[in-house]
Amino acid sequence: MTSLSLPAPAKLNRLLHITGRRADGYHELQTLFQLLDTGDTLHFTPRDDGRITLSPAVPGVAHADNLVVRAATLLQQASGCRRGADIRLDKRLPMGGGLGGGSSNAATTLLGLDRLWGLGLDLDDLAGLGLTLGADVPVFVRGRSAWAEGIGERLVPVSLDAGWFVVIHPGVAVSTPAVFQAPELTRDTPPITMARALQEGPIAWRNDCQPTVRALYPAVGEALDWLSHHAPSLLTGTGACVFCHLTQESEADRILSRVGEGWQAFKARGCDTSPLHRALGLL
Ligand SMILES: C[C@@](CO)(OP(=O)(O)O)[C@H](O)COP(=O)(O)OP(=O)(O)OC[C@H]1O[C@@H](n2ccc(N)nc2=O)[C@H](O)[C@@H]1O
Ligand SMILES: Nc1ncnc2c1ncn2[C@@H]1O[C@H](COP(=O)(O)OP(=O)(O)O)[C@@H](O)[C@H]1O
Numbered sequence: 150m151t152s153l154s155l156p157a158p159a160k161l162n163r164l165l166h167i168t169g170r171r172a173d174g175y176h177e178l179q180t181l182f183q184l185l186d187t188g189d190t191l192h193f194t195p196r197d198d199g200r201i202t203l204s205p206a207v208p209g210v211a212h213a214d215n216l217v218v219r220a221a222t223l224l225q226q227a228s229g230c231r232r233g234a235d236i237r238l239d240k241r242l243p244m245g246g247g248l249g250g251g252s253s254n255a256a257t258t259l260l261g262l263d264r265l266w267g268l269g270l271d272l273d274d275l276a277g278l279g280l281t282l283g284a285d286v287p288v289f290v291r292g293r294s295a296w297a298e299g300i301g302e303r304l305v306p307v308s309l310d311a312g313w314f315v316v317i318h319p320g321v322a323v324s325t326p327a328v329f330q331a332p333e334l335t336r337d338t339p340p341i342t343m344a345r346a347l348q349e350g351p352i353a354w355r356n357d358c359q360p361t362v363r364a365l366y367p368a369v370g371e372a373l374d375w376l377s378h379h380a381p382s383l384l385t386g387t388g389a390c391v392f393c394h395l396t397q398e399s400e401a402d403r404i405l406s407r408v409g410e411g412w413q414a415f416k417a418r419g420c421d422t423s424p425l426h427r428a429l430g431l432l
Pocket of ligand 1: 162174175176177178246247248249252282283284285286299300301325326329385386387388
């Protein structure tokens with residue numbers, strides 16, 4: 150195989166409950182991951198000398214820290230593969246936005262290089278490797294919108310009402326560790342069943358991080374207030390992005406046309422299966 154171009158889609162957390170805290174400080178979650186048809190694109194070309202190159206560099210992220218490079222190196226180590234790759238990253242997703250861009254880049258790298266190098270690892274192996282890179286990587290490796298528990302690694306595929314989403318980035322960077330360290334964060338939401346969450350539907354869905362992020366980052370609250378005038382809106386992950394769900398693309402276009410300057414906004418379609426897995430013929 151000479152080269153491969155693959156999507157790295159975004160996700161939204163349509164519900165996020167924090168049900169507890171583990172001994173290692175990580176928080177136990179219940180969340181509904183919604184995959185989107187929009188995201189970054191990665192291009193992989195094999196090398197025989199074992200080197201991993203990445204261009205362009207992601208501003209503010211050192212080469213060795215980039216989740217693309219970490220995923221590629223991890224796959225080399227786990228498989229004993231001596232091949233390398235030149236990787237190009239077309240970045241469209243805002244960083245630290247709660248859209249899982251870095252995690253999705255890592256998952257696309259694991260699946261893309263597994264294919265390019267002819268390793269034949271299965272999704273269980275790759276999801277296990279992915280979890281060591283970040284809590285959000287396994288859902289992108291599995292490639293299905295999903296109900297998730299644990300720190301995001303126990304996944305059950307779900308079919309969500311796809312439709313359209315308007316996503317707004319209010320222009321501030323939210324620190325995930327800072328949100329999880331905030332003393333006032335709700336950490337004791339009683340666990341619910343997946344069946345109950347799905348039965349209650351979007352009207353009941355909320356994000357336990359939202360009050361804390363609103364308090365720490367007023368710009369996020371402003372975006373939520375503005376978008377909520379158009380449709381029920383929520384924070385995704387620990388932010389900074391906020392979103393609303395719409396059935397018609399024309400409604401999304403109408404809202405987008407009113408977004409003021411200073412906010413980055415886009416529309417995307419929800420999907421139950423990842424564009425990555427469709428491109429690889431896996432689902
Ligand atoms: C909470 C979510 C929901 O999707 O938020 P977003 O990052 O997408 O906004 C994710 O699970 C985040 O996953 P990810 O961004 O991969 O987090 P990691 O790099 O694993 O963790 C960053 C830091 O956040 C804290 N952390 C993260 C996840 C978790 N369940 N409990 C935590 O306490 C830990 O302090 C950890 O060191
Ligand atoms: N390839 C990458 N793309 C984006 N962020 C990356 C990447 N590699 C490492 N990172 C780091 O991961 C952090 C989280 O990024 P990202 O996954 O996009 O957001 P979030 O976790 O909020 O959904 C970034 O702030 C950045 O420091």
